[in-house]
Amino acid sequence: MYKVTVDTSSGFCWGVIRTIDIAEQELENNGNLYSLGDIIHNPNEIERLGVQGLQSISVEDLKNMKNARVLIRAHGEPSSTYQIARENNIEIIDATCPVVTKVQERIRKFYDAGYQIVIFGKKEHAEVIGLVGQTNGEAIVIRTMGEIDTIDLNRKTVLFSQTTMDKPEFHRLKVVLQEKIDELIVASMEDEAVDFHAKDTICGQVSGRDKKLKQFASDNDVIVFVAGRKSSNGKVLFNICKDTNPRTHFVENESEINFDWFEGAETVGITGATSTPQWLMERVKFHIENKTIEV
Numbered sequence: 001m002y003k004v005t006v007d008t009s010s011g012f013c014w015g016v017i018r019t020i021d022i023a024e025q026e027l028e029n030n031g032n033l034y035s036l037g038d039i040i041h042n043p044n045e046i047e048r049l050g051v052q053g054l055q056s057i058s059v060e061d062l063k064n065m066k067n068a069r070v071l072i073r074a075h076g077e078p079s080s081t082y083q084i085a086r087e088n089n090i091e092i093i094d095a096t097c098p099v100v101t102k103v104q105e106r107i108r109k110f111y112d113a114g115y116q117i118v119i120f121g122k123k124e125h126a127e128v129i130g131l132v133g134q135t136n137g138e139a140i141v142i143r144t145m146g147e148i149d150t151i152d153l154n155r156k157t158v159l160f161s162q163t164t165m166d167k168p169e170f171h172r173l174k175v176v177l178q179e180k181i182d183e184l185i186v187a188s189m190e191d192e193a194v195d196f197h198a199k200d201t202i203c204g205q206v207s208g209r210d211k212k213l214k215q216f217a218s219d220n221d222v223i224v225f226v227a228g229r230k231s232s233n234g235k236v237l238f239n240i241c242k243d244t245n246p247r248t249h250f251v252e253n254e255s256e257i258n259f260d261w262f263e264g265a266e267t268v269g270i271t272g273a274t275s276t277p278q279w280l281m282e283r284v285k286f287h288i289e290n291k292t293i294e295v
């Protein structure tokens, strides 16, 4: 019989908890609500909120809608989305994470001051689409050092990061850019001046997780990693776990558990991505413990 523990530092970040709270409050007070894109990359949580009346729509759907109520999720949206909503008499329930809002505002400020905006991130990620949308689509998004040649090195430039990127990778990039661009500003979350080496716009809710996750993965014989297969943060954190503990297994929910994984184990740890609800990890724990009792 093994001991099963849920990782208390895993699961939703506060920005996502806030978004879901806003959605649930709206659903309770006013009934059905549309979400622009999936509220979260987790099919089980989408299903739970779907039962309450939350329905995902695309930007194309939004263009063809009128007089509806639409939730903007934690990742945020480009200015064009708000414009469409105004034109179509759509009420926006804005649940953009305040951290993302702050980054958007800073990007706009530098863009208006004539800076070239460079964002370290993934072009197709919803948050990055929202950030680029603050600059009339002019911001340059790079993911690797190899893409540096897409930047005009002679312009005054400000460097941002998508909030969920890898900190060490970003810091390597900024040092390289500092050598190449005379007038380079690295944006940070803090209002007061911070040391160049500490500057970034990476969210503390995700950047601190690696260390705790590695500890949790090495403290347990087997790890069950719970996340939606579409979650990019889930893939990154799963790989960190797997590198630390090769007996790490990915599941979307308890139906994918294979009890052979636990053979000879004394401890089983359950953890997940920032988009994994706590209730789902508890359900996986319950399933493992009860099946174990039956056996």
Ligand code: SF4
Pocket: 013, 014, 015, 016, 074, 075, 097, 098, 099, 100, 163, 164, 203, 204, 205, 206, 274
């Ligand atoms: S990871 Fe950070 S920026 Fe992203 S939603 Fe969560 S709190 Fe907000």
